[in-house]
Each structure stands twice: as C-alpha cells, then as structure tokens.
Amino acid sequence: MTLKDKVVVIMGASSGIGEATANLLAKSGAKLTIAARRMNRLEKIVQNNTGAEILPVEADVSKSDEVQNVIDKTVGKYGRVDVMFNNAGIMPVNNLDAIAREEWQNIMDINVKGVLNGIASVLPVMKKQQSGHIITTSSVLGYEVLPGYAAYSGSKYAVRAIMEGLRQEERANNIKTTVIAPGTVQTELFKSINNKDIREQLESLKDLPGADMQALQPEEIAEAVAFVINTPKNMAVNEMVIRPTGQEV
Numbered sequence: 001m002t003l004k005d006k007v008v009v010i011m012g013a014s015s016g017i018g019e020a021t022a023n024l025l026a027k028s029g030a031k032l033t034i035a036a037r038r039m040n041r042l043e044k045i046v047q048n049n050t051g052a053e054i055l056p057v058e059a060d061v062s063k064s065d066e067v068q069n070v071i072d073k074t075v076g077k078y079g080r081v082d083v084m085f086n087n088a089g090i091m092p093v094n095n096l097d098a099i100a101r102e103e104w105q106n107i108m109d110i111n112v113k114g115v116l117n118g119i120a121s122v123l124p125v126m127k128k129q130q131s132g133h134i135i136t137t138s139s140v141l142g143y144e145v146l147p148g149y150a151a152y153s154g155s156k157y158a159v160r161a162i163m164e165g166l167r168q169e170e171r172a173n174n175i176k177t178t179v180i181a182p183g184t185v186q187t188e189l190f191k192s193i194n195n196k197d198i199r200e201q202l203e204s205l206k207d208l209p210g211a212d213m214q215a216l217q218p219e220e221i222a223e224a225v226a227f228v229i230n231t232p233k234n235m236a237v238n239e240m241v242i243r244p245t246g247q248e249v
Contacts, residue, residue, distance in 0.1 A: 003230055004029035007078045009070060011061055011118055012088025014041035016187030017137060020218035021085065021225050026052035028226065033074040035059040035067075036088070053078075061088040061114030064121070071121040081125050083229055086118040086136040093148050104151050111155035115162060126175050133176040133229060133236075136163055140183045140241060144249050156181075160239070167238060176236040178228045183243035184215040213246030 008025055012018040014036035022034050026049040033055045034042050042056035055077055059066040074081055089111050092103040115136050126132025141149050142156030160179055167177040221242060228237045 002029075003226060006030045006082045006229065007033075007074065007080050008083040008085065008229070009033045009035065009074055009081055009122070010085045010087060011035050011059070011067070011070070011114070012086075012137075013045065014038040017182070017185065017218045017221045017225075018085070018087040019045060020222035021087070022054070023049065024219070024222045024226055025229075026054060031078050033057060033070060033077075035061075035070045061086075061117055062109040064117045067114075067117040068121045071125060075125060080129055081122055081132065083133045083135065084118055084122040084126075085225065086115045086134070088114050089137060091152050093152065095148050096150055100151075107151050107155050111152075112158045112162075115159055119162070119166060123170070123175075127170070127173050131174045131233070133178070134163075134166065135178045135180060135225060135228065138163075138179045138181040140181055140243060140247075140249060142179075142181055143241065146249065164238075167236075174233065176231075178237050179239045180221065180224060180228070181239065181241045182216060182221050183241075183247045183249070185218060185221055186215050187218055214244050215247075216242065216244050 003025060008030050010018050010022050010032065013022050013034035018036070022032055022045050025032060031053040034045060035057045036042055037058065037060050039056065039058040046054045046056055055073060057070045057073055059070050061067055071081060090106060092100065092107060094100045094103060119134060122132070122134065136159055138159045139156045141153045142160050145153045163177050163179050224240055224242055228240065231237060
C-alpha cells in the first residue's frame, strides 16, 4: 500500500494534529485539501510543503454549506475523495454547575455537528465511488468521564456512536471508518478552555518532571492517521486509542 496520490481532506488542519497530518501526508505524496477557519495558517502549510499538491479552503465545520464547499472543490480539483479526516474540535472545560450554555452549544456545533456535516458532505461521493475512508478524532474522554469534562466527554461519546453507526450502514459500500482517540496531546486545544484557572493548570503540567511521558506530540498522532489510511482495502482499523505511556486515565 502507498499514500502517494491518495486524495485526503483534512478538516481542522490549521494547527495541532491536523497540521501535523497535512505535513506528513504531503511528504508522502498524497493529494490534499486542507480546511479550517484560519486561512493564513492553511496558506503557511502550503508554503512549507513546496511541490506538494495542497488545496487550502476556508471553512467552519459547524456550517454545512462551507463543509460542502470543501468537498465540492476537492472533487472539482482531484475527481474523487479517498479519505475524509474530521479533525476539528474544541475542549472547553467546566463543571456542569457553571451553567456554561454557550460553551455547551459550541461543543455540540463543532465536535458533533461538525462531524455530521463532514459525513453528510462526503458520503454521497464515496457511495458513488464505492470506496472511501472516514476518520474522526475523538478522545480517551470518549471512553472515560472526569469531573469538569462531562459536556466534552458527551460530545466524544457521541462521535463514537455516530462512527459505529456509519460503519454498520456503509460497510457494504466499501467505506471504512476509524475513530482516533488520543490522550493528552500538546496542541492548541487547551486554548479553547475559557476557565482561566483550569487552562493555566493544565498548561503548567508540561513543565513538570516526567512530562514527556504524560503527553504526546501531534506528529505522533499523525503517524497513526497515516497508518490507518495505509491499510489494505479489506482491512479497517475501526478504533485506535493512543495514550501517553504515563497517562493514568
């Protein structure tokens, strides 16, 4: 198997896991569409991968028409979509008694509705092709619940349910599904935490002794994404949980 010439769409590509995956796949010869709200960050990825085929498209995953535009432009340029990577996400952290209604809405809009928008936009293309692979970033907190993370965990449990339903519904159309569930990864995700005390507490953990065994790097998750994309047609890695060796949860 090879990643060369695979047509891959990466949503939430402007930083972290999405950016690292874009860089890795570009170097492997894949044909990419990268999408996010920050067009300047996408253009920087293009500039850093001279010679690679990369189409940057500005898009907010919570808006179905913008996600559909990403897929339409991809098909217009490359003629098909082999892989859709639903990677956009946010992680506001608060106890439920904070009654953070706006945070709850944003979590649902991006972490859940964003995944559904991605599936809805690409599924007709993949069904017509009778092939495809849909990958979605979840979290170890889609398997565990901790105080302060109830709403976030709820969104990630939902992602697992949606992806399992998709697997069952579309397996006969040769459409593979994968949930990537990382533990702690050093990305900009912590910046989406509005609670200042919690955000600073979590960010300070990286300076503690042994911190390198308590967190992963985005490039390490990108390697996992590349692995599942590179599996044979008759093999689907449906769920992959990737924890730092020293992480307890």
